[in-house]
Amino acid sequence: MLVLVVLCISSGLGYRFYNQPKLDVGKIAPQTLIAPYSASVEDVTTTEEKRREAHSGASAVWVVDREVNEEIYQNLQVLLTQGREIRAQLGNFPFYKTAILSTATQTYLRQAPQPQWQILLQTLEKNSNFTNLNSEQQRAVRELRTYRQFNSPQAFTQLLKAIASARQNYNLALTTLNPEEIFPQNTHSIYNQPLIIYDESFLNLADADWQKTQIQVRQTLERMLAQGIYPGISPDTLKSAIAMQVSVSIPQTAQPLANRLLLAVIQGNLVKDIEQTKLIAEQAAKAVKPIIVSIPKGEVIVSAGTTITQTNFVLLDYFQLSQRSIDWLRLTQFTVIVGLAVAIFRWVEIRFKAKLRRKDYILIILLILSAPLLLFLSKSLTGLPAIGLLVGSFYGTAIGGTVMGLLTILLSIGSGMSWHNLIPSAAGGILGGFMAGQWRFPGREGLRTREELATLGILIALTQGVVYLLVNTAIAPLWYTVLGTAALKSLAGLIWSILALGLSPYLEALFDLVTPIRLAELSNPNRPLLKRLAHEAPGTFQHTLFVATLAEAAARALNCNVELVRAGVLYHDIGKMHDPLGFIENQMGSPNKHDEINNPWKSAEIIKKHVSEGLVMARQYKLPSAIRAFIPEHQGTILIAYFYQQAKQQQQDNPQQILQESDFRYDGPIPQSRETAIAMLADACEAALRAQKDATPEAALAMVNNILKARWQDRQLVDSGLTRQEMSQISHVFVQVWQQFHHQRIAYPKL
Known part of the structure; x- marks a missing residue:
């Protein structure tokens, strides 16, 4: 059997060795082989490899994601709006004519600390020497004195008021420069931390430069997004690209601000076009032309002593020179x-x-x-x-x-x-x-x-x-x-x-x-055979249900095939339908049939016949052999003790009668699996447990152990695989199930 199986499988699975070339790729040619005629042969293997490489090596097609672009523009608009709100609090800048006060002087006067501003005012009021002041203060004093010299006191007072107002607006705007509010943490920028977009340099930006910056930043952003930003681009690379774009279009004083704005909003806007990429990959594979190997008549295919290449092998195989045979x-x-x-x-x-x-x-x-x-x-x-x-x-x-x-x-x-x-x-x-x-x-x-x-x-x-x-x-x-x-x-x-x-x-x-x-289908009580059992032998059917409950619980505890035990037990006594009244559970209080027979040998034959008749019914209804095994094995070769004792009594009265124990034993076989053995033990204990209504659990356990011990000593379980330890486990499970069926109930008052 083993040899047959090995030869059968190896011959079926190893068919590739039936037609193996002796002159294969990588082997040494034993002689020089020449083309017998001119030919052009397709190298199918190489062609498929190249097509696979072309398909897998196709480049991805990237397209601009319009939704991402729209999100980027919206983020930029939010930042520019915040900038305009800050500039609105700041007021115009320069806040005075640059012909009177230079931009540098106006910048200093607006942001100078209050002590420095007071010193500057005192210097102007006392008309004292200002050599002890710094360069910015000296320039401011000179320009203010020049204006005062050539203008009326009222005009000079108006100028000082304008400077004070600009200083007040500047300090108010300065308090709004909060990076957490201007650029929130949940931004989609490639940076993971907030950026300080608007700082003090932004407040000193001229109005004209700010207006131009807003326009140019948006145009720069449009150019960069049109070119496409890959999702995996590094922050440093993006920073360099932005700086290059900003340097050619935005005023120099506003370039740092423009860099920060663009860095804050730009993100990858390219996505892979799966359909186009697949189409290009397929086209690339189709574009690979078949690899054709050509050779004229009489030319050497491979020389003796050289290694056979794929090209050589294609020609050798075509000319049937590869010496194919069983390897x-x-x-x-x-x-x-x-x-x-x-x-x-x-x-x-x-x-x-x-x-x-x-x-x-x-x-x-x-x-x-x-x-x-x-x-x-x-x-x-x-x-x-x-x-x-x-x-x-x-x-x-x-x-x-x-x-x-x-x-x-x-x-x-x-x-x-x-x-x-x-x-x-x-x-x-x-x-x-x-x-x-x-x-x-x-x-x-x-x-x-x-x-x-x-x-x-x-x-x-x-x-x-x-x-x-x-x-x-x-x-x-x-x-x-x-x-x-x-x-x-x-x-x-x-x-x-x-x-x-x-x-x-x-x-x-x-x-x-x-x-x-x-x-599961066979365990359905609506199966024809089980419906017959419930109708023709209702007592046996109830007995079967309780045995199935006991056996199923024991099978689950012993990790056996629970489904098989349940189904097998449901069919183990179907043979009793041949003579339902021959079994006490179906007599329902009627006279005992065996009392009328008064022949223990004949009664034993009726009892034993439920096994043979059960097998006939099982074959008639095409039950699987695994289910049929429960019918004889649940009885094994046990002794029909009741009628055997009757026969012994009759023999004592009539010594001429021949009494053989085999006449009162089932034909077997004994249980051949743990599942049928569990069915035998459950069947043996069912009637005894059902009769124990007022017994204690200890008494019930002792009774079950005695029954199991009798089956063990009768050598009914030697082929089943059950151990002594498992026998003890089975007895405890049976008693637990019995307790569940006979639990205490509330005593209801009489009506």
């Missing part, structure tokens, strides 16, 4: 790798106690071989998401994840599939194998509805698309150029998931499989 060495090596993979699979199967049947191996092999078959039909089709979903849902996470991981490795070696197509498909398949098989994990009940599997299919589709995007972004920095292909990969993943969902019921029926979804 037995590499095929043998691949077979060894497959053997190692099968050994790993077998170890996982034993480690997680999967207990696969021969038909399970056949199905897994068929699913594995479907991958190279699809690859043979199309280089981009693998079906790995569908394979992962099916294997995971059929055999659980351990088997599903192992199969998908090993299959990915073997496909990469044996098929030579490109990794940027293989990895996304493998990611979807491995995710499907793990997620669909969660029901095999301890404490997990898995995906129990088709809707949950459909949701998993969507997740697989998204995973496949995202992984394709990530993998191909490594070779294509412009990720959006492969966005369309990634969307197609997602769609392919969804289609594979839908296909797996559609195939699942047929494979379940053909290979006799059980999944959480099928088990």
